[in-house]
Amino acid sequence: MRKVRVQADSFQYDIWIGANLTETIVEDMATKFSNVTKVMVICDQTISRLYLDSFVTSLSKWKEPICKTVPNGEEAKSLDVYQECMETAIEGELDRHSLIIAFGGGAVGDLAGFVAATFMRGIPYVQVPTTLLAHDSSVGGKTAVNHPLGKNMIGAFHQPKAVYYDIQYLHSLPERERLSGFAELIKHGLIGDRKLLQQLMLHVDQVDFQDLSFWEEVLERGIKVKVKIVEQDAKEQNIRAFLNFGHTLGHAIENLSHYTITHGECVLIGMNFALLISEKRNPLSVSRPALTEWFKRIGYQIEVPKELSIDQLIEQMRRDKKTIGGLIQYVLLRDIEEPYTISIQDEELIFYLKEFGVS
Ligand SMILES: NC(=O)c1ccc[n+]([C@@H]2O[C@H](COP(=O)([O-])OP(=O)(O)OC[C@H]3O[C@@H](n4cnc5c(N)ncnc54)[C@H](O)[C@@H]3O)[C@@H](O)[C@H]2O)c1
Ligand SMILES: [Zn+2]
Structure with missing residues (x-):
């Protein structure tokens, strides 16, 4: 324990x-x-x-x-x-x-x-x-x-x-609920604990809880990432926003799909997208193709559902509380463990969404 x-x-x-x-x-x-x-x-x-x-x-x-x-x-x-x-x-x-x-x-x-x-x-x-x-x-x-x-x-x-x-x-726990929660654990690895991410990538191809001592360890690490951010936020404003990594697009998909896709599954797609933008702007020390391959292996859908359009997604992201001065706020990674927030112009977002396969 x-x-x-x-x-x-x-x-x-x-x-x-x-x-x-x-x-x-x-x-x-x-x-x-x-x-x-x-x-x-x-x-x-x-x-x-x-x-x-x-x-x-x-x-x-x-x-x-x-x-x-x-x-x-x-x-x-x-x-x-x-x-x-x-x-x-x-x-x-x-x-x-x-x-x-x-x-x-x-x-x-x-x-x-x-x-x-x-x-x-x-x-x-x-x-x-x-x-x-x-x-x-x-x-x-x-x-x-x-x-x-x-x-x-x-x-x-x-x-x-x-x-x-x-x-x-x-x-x-049903399979889809496992995937939902596991996405938040991946998020904690990406934004705050490189070793956690490595452990997950190395040992988890299926979220099956066979080895409970392994899960005890990785959940402790994930919880510590959140605890650290929440504690720091009490002193420094806006650190808590890092927990929204993957959530700007994730929430939009969740809303537009009328909650037929679980929260974490939507966040996973959002994280995949945020990783794409991060990679364009910053030299990441982890390979995005390796991550997306791993996401797929575990059983995630990694792309925006085909029925959702760029216009719908942008409009939905705007409605989210996360806009400042009309610009959509995004959490990106400078590298693993180095999240930052940034406002992104619509044109740029449209460009990346197209590259992400959305039309
Ligand atoms: N307070 C926060 O900071 C915070 C952060 C993230 C999410 N949330 C909220 O959490 C909610 C989502 O939580 P969740 O994903 O745990 O969903 P949930 O509580 O709705 O549980 C998901 C499903 O799993 C079932 N379930 C729960 N435990 C089970 C078990 N051990 N075995 C079998 N079935 C089980 C539940 O009956 C339910 O049908 C959302 O309402 C979201 O807004 C809050
Ligand atoms: Zn979440």
Whole structure:
């Protein structure tokens, strides 16, 4: 088991990474939250079906929780579901000294975190992430639900008191969710850890979690990249933007495909494009063809879907919050571990999109 320490605002917390952690984390919670009044677990339907019973059995040795099961995926992040969670919390008589446990992927993490951020003006919560993507989403304290007019429109910063990442849960993750989360891990390698990138390129042709000690190590490295950026951002503005590597085009594809392609799969295409621009401007020490070959081998689609046009993509990127003075902001690489942000003129972007095979 590994631990990554995070300095958040005025307190510190640990991210635990390991396999079969349930007993250990219950012991830790019993110590950390010895004065807690009530515990509420929020999970989605899949996690409820697969893991809730045994989780609750272990938890009940310390404290019997109240459980709220929410729909899978983005449907969990609606205002209606948020309100239902509030009802469960109020009816279950949670108070300022109660604890919420977010048990699931990024969607449950964002929802449960927002419930914790707002219930009685904020109560403690911990994350028990169950997806590969959640190595990213459970770090940084961003919580949110969606509004019908936009994703993550209603939210707050609220840091968890601990993150217990039990990678044993990853075994049941569907293939496309594996690809989605793995793209963010590749991103962390590209923007912040050359050795991580090398390890992934050398050992991963399939995201299969056979060797859990390998995954423990690479997830620790990926988490450390995010932690470092988030911590630095508290002092220097805009460092956090580096985490958007691949996301400008990625979000546009995600939106235009009406979320039929997973977030990470879209980001992977976006990263492939950002690498193309980076390579034109800077001498990269990693070969882009080698990277794209590897992306394909793992099972990624590496090009923009044929039905999307340059005009649609540019318009969609403009709508994203990431424009300054009308120019689209891009994160590029000077080299591996050296991200920077830049405004790119439309003409130039059109030129590169054509070269990327979009028409
Ligand atoms: N807060 C942040 O900083 C941040 C960062 C990135 C993404 N996000 C958010 O995270 C969400 C995406 O997270 P995600 O990719 O984890 O998706 P998710 O939580 O929607 O989970 C994806 C699917 O996998 C299923 N699942 C989860 N764990 C499983 C397991 N162990 N076995 C089998 N199935 C399992 C879920 O039921 C769901 O159907 C988005 O809403 C996004 O906005 C937040
Ligand atoms: Zn992302």
